[in-house]
Amino acid sequence: MKKSLIALSFGGLTIGITEFVMMGLLPDIASNMKVSIPVAGYLISAYALGVVIGAPLLVILGRNFPPKKMLLILALMLTVFNALSIIAPTYNFLFASRFLSGLPHGAFFGVGAVVASRLADKGKEAQAIAIMFSGLTLANLIGVPIGTYIGHHFIWRYTFVLIAIVGMLTFLLISLWMPRLDKGETVNMKKQLEFFKRTEAWLIIGITAIGFGGLFAWISYIAPLLINVSKFAEGDVSYILILAGLGMVVGNFAGGKLADKYSPAPTTLALLFIMSIDLILVYFFSSNQYMSLFLTFLTGTISFSVIAPIQMLMIRTAKGAEMIASAALQGSFNIGNALGAFLGGLPLTAGYSYASPNLIGVGMSVVGMLITLTLIKIHKNNLQLQSV
Known part of the structure; x- marks a missing residue:
């Protein structure tokens, strides 16, 4: 395995811990900051909004930077902005630091995907990109449970010390292992932005932002769900999150196999349907500890x-605009993050149980299915989207 790809995977690891560890820390931060758990959930939305704004903005600003320089800047931003959370004296300061931490997320994956494909051996571009994203799944398997454990048993601020250390390591590895690639042809942003004139691009953004948002309605409040509904001890949450992370690793691998074997649009439709059924099961059966553990693994698997x-759908619409499309996709996932966390918190604010956000997730998955059906109907004769 090329060292340069390992460096990119550490970026994915940093981003993955940053994004997902907040779900396990909500009770600790809410207690320390003296806010309710739904209000603490807005910290998840703050990060997601940072991703949505930063993804296209930073790609545009850095479009003509040499790739290595751009990746170093983004890694430095990840480190510094996460370090701000360590010293956050108030909730508002922490909210701002979470927003800033989200800014480099989409741009790192957008630039990193293009760089990984350039570094890959011929015919292995997808595998190279998968190595970068493996850091994201490893974050959920290892980094997030460790960060949650630290937050529960010590001080939640120490978790952000861990993230800052991993961010510094990412910067160092990119500096040492990433070759100096030429910046290539000057990017024509007008041509890149024409990507957003395509109807299918906006439909895929909608599928991602709303349909995939069902995941975040679940995982944003997984800690209070496990503690208050499943009746696990607070200290058990970090261990249980390993199941979610393992499921995400399995799901990421399975999804790649499915995307290679079957048509992407119908596959997306089927998986969103399965996700909606799964979230219904989470709502009804989380009070049973054994079912809760099984469903934690299953939901992680299905969602990823x-x-x-x-x-695959997005890539097939993005000819000539791969970097902005990749960044836009990351922004779309994090619109789903923000929507899932925000909408999932509404029934909690109204006094419903900690299982209720999963019904919001069901609704989001169903809307995602409807958008996917629209995409399939519009492009039923388009082999580019309907076949592998």
Whole structure:
């Protein structure tokens, strides 16, 4: 395996811990900052909004930077902005630091995907990109449970010390292992932005932002769900999150296999349907600890299996605009993050149980299915989207 791709995977690891560890820390931060858990959930939305704004903005600003320089700048931003959370004296300061931490997320994956494909051996471009994203799945398997454990048993601020250290390591590895690639042809942003004139691009953004948002309605409040509904001890949450992470690793692999074997649009539709059924099961059966553990793994598996087919759909619409499309896709996932966290918090604010956000997730998955059906209907004769 090329060292340069390992460096990119560490970026995925940093981003993955940053994005997902907040779900496990909500009770700790809410207690420390003296806010309710739904209000603490807005910290998840703050990060997601940072991704949505930063993804296209930073890609545009850095479009003509040499790739290595751009990746170093983004890695430095990840490190510094996460470090701000360590010293956050108030909720508003923490909210701002979470927003800033989200800014480099989409741009890193957007630039990193293009760089990984350039570094790959011929015919292995997809595998190279998968190595970069493996850091994201490893974050959920290892990094997030460790970060949650630290937050529960010590101080939640120490978790962000961990993230800052991983971010510094990412910067160092990119500096040492990433070759100096030429910046290529000057990017014509007008041509890149024409990508957003395509109807199918906006439909895929809608599928991702709304349909995939069902995941975040679940995982944003997984800690209070496990503690208050499943009746696990607070200290058990970090261990249980390993199941979710393992499921995401399995789902990421399975989704790639499905995306290669079957048509991406129908596959996305089927997986969103399965996700909606799964979230119904979470709502009804989380009070049973054994079922809760099983469903934690299953939901992680199903949710991450959707990623590869959606990515395949986006890639097939983005000829000539791969970097901005890749960044836009990351922004779309994090619109789903923001929507899932925000909408999932509404029934909690109204006094319903900690299982209720999953019904919001069901609704989001169903809307995603309807948008996918629209995409299939519009492009039923388009072999580019309907076949592998």
